[in-house]
Amino acid sequence: MPIQVRPLQKEDIPEVVECIQQGFADDPYFRWVFNAEQFNKQRNSSSLTARCLWGINNALFYVAQEVDVASTTPSPVLGVSCWLAPQPASQPESWYTWSQSLLLSFRQFLTNLRYLGRGGLITKRYWIWKAQQGAAQTELWTDKERGYYFCNIVTVRPEAQGKGIGRKLFEVVTDRADKEGVKCYLESSKDEPNVKIYEKMGFEMVKTMECEDGGEVCQLFCMVRQPKTDKI
Numbered sequence: 542m543p544i545q546v547r548p549l550q551k552e553d554i555p556e557v558v559e560c561i562q563q564g565f566a567d568d569p570y571f572r573w574v575f576n577a578e579q580f581n582k583q584r585n586s587s588s589l590t591a592r593c594l595w596g597i598n599n600a601l602f603y604v605a606q607e608v609d610v611a612s613t614t615p616s617p618v619l620g621v622s623c624w625l626a627p628q629p630a631s632q633p634e635s636w637y638t639w640s641q642s643l644l645l646s647f648r649q650f651l652t653n654l655r656y657l658g659r660g661g662l663i664t665k666r667y668w669i670w671k672a673q674q675g676a677a678q679t680e681l682w683t684d685k686e687r688g689y690y691f692c693n694i695v696t697v698r699p700e701a702q703g704k705g706i707g708r709k710l711f712e713v714v715t716d717r718a719d720k721e722g723v724k725c726y727l728e729s730s731k732d733e734p735n736v737k738i739y740e741k742m743g744f745e746m747v748k749t750m751e752c753e754d755g756g757e758v759c760q761l762f763c764m765v766r767q768p769k770t771d772k773i
């Protein structure tokens with residue numbers, strides 16, 4: 542059956558949250574930054590829901606599903622991607638963007654209140670990662686004029702992997718980046734097989750980011766994709 546990739550809608554959110562949780566259950570970064578014994582799945586769902594609500598208006602958030610014209614019930618969500626649009630350095634943050642970030646912070650604050658904490662998130666590690674990420678992006682995002690499309694989340698349900706859905710979730714943005722002559726960027730928390738998969742999408746590894754706490758290291762692989770000039 543053909544696969545369609547379309548923008549996230551509010552009614553997709555519960556399935557999208559489940560798809561992300563499933564995709565990242567064995568993710569090295571996720572295991573490093575969360576205390577497995579204290580992990581609260583409901584709280585995590587609430588936090589991801591807030592992120593999805595924000596993403597509908599502020600990110601390039603896509604879902605992939607089969608197109609089944611014969612059925613009246615919607616097909617399940619098979620994959621998800623969330624990208625942040627490029628931010629040229631000369632473009633100051635708008636009031637809209639600022640207010641949307643504030644709304645997201647408020648929703649996250651309510652989640653903390655409701656679940657009495659961060660549901661197993663090791664905040665020290667979160668901030669170590671944030672600092673490393675900020676430093677890596679300052680170093681690697683050399684195209685200040687145009688900025689970068691930043692692939693923040695990509696995941697395909699295990700039973701649907703290896704069938705071209707990930708590629709479609711990439712191409713919806715990489716094709717646009719090619720036409721605009723803009724570079725793309727991602728940070729993969731898995732080396733095998735993800736780095737090879739992203740290389741097939743035209744990304745090249747440019748840096749290994751190391752986050753360390755108490756002797757436990759989490760590596761993230763920073764990858765950049767140059768626009769294909771034949772599409773400009």
Ligand SMILES: CC(C)(COP(=O)(O)OP(=O)(O)OC[C@H]1O[C@@H](n2cnc3c(N)ncnc32)[C@H](O)[C@@H]1OP(=O)(O)O)[C@@H](O)C(=O)NCCC(=O)NCCS
Nearest residue numbers: 564695696697702703704705706707708729730734738741
């Ligand atoms: C990474 C992921 C999104 C890729 O999606 P996918 O639907 O499995 O990928 P596709 O089937 O579209 O394959 C894309 C390309 O990678 C190649 N590929 C797929 N799996 C591969 C593997 N295990 N090793 C090497 N290449 C592979 C495919 O051949 C294809 O190349 P081609 O189009 O040139 O033939 C998916 O595997 C996934 O969700 N993994 C678990 C969650 C995750 O790790 N998310 C990212 C965290 S950084």
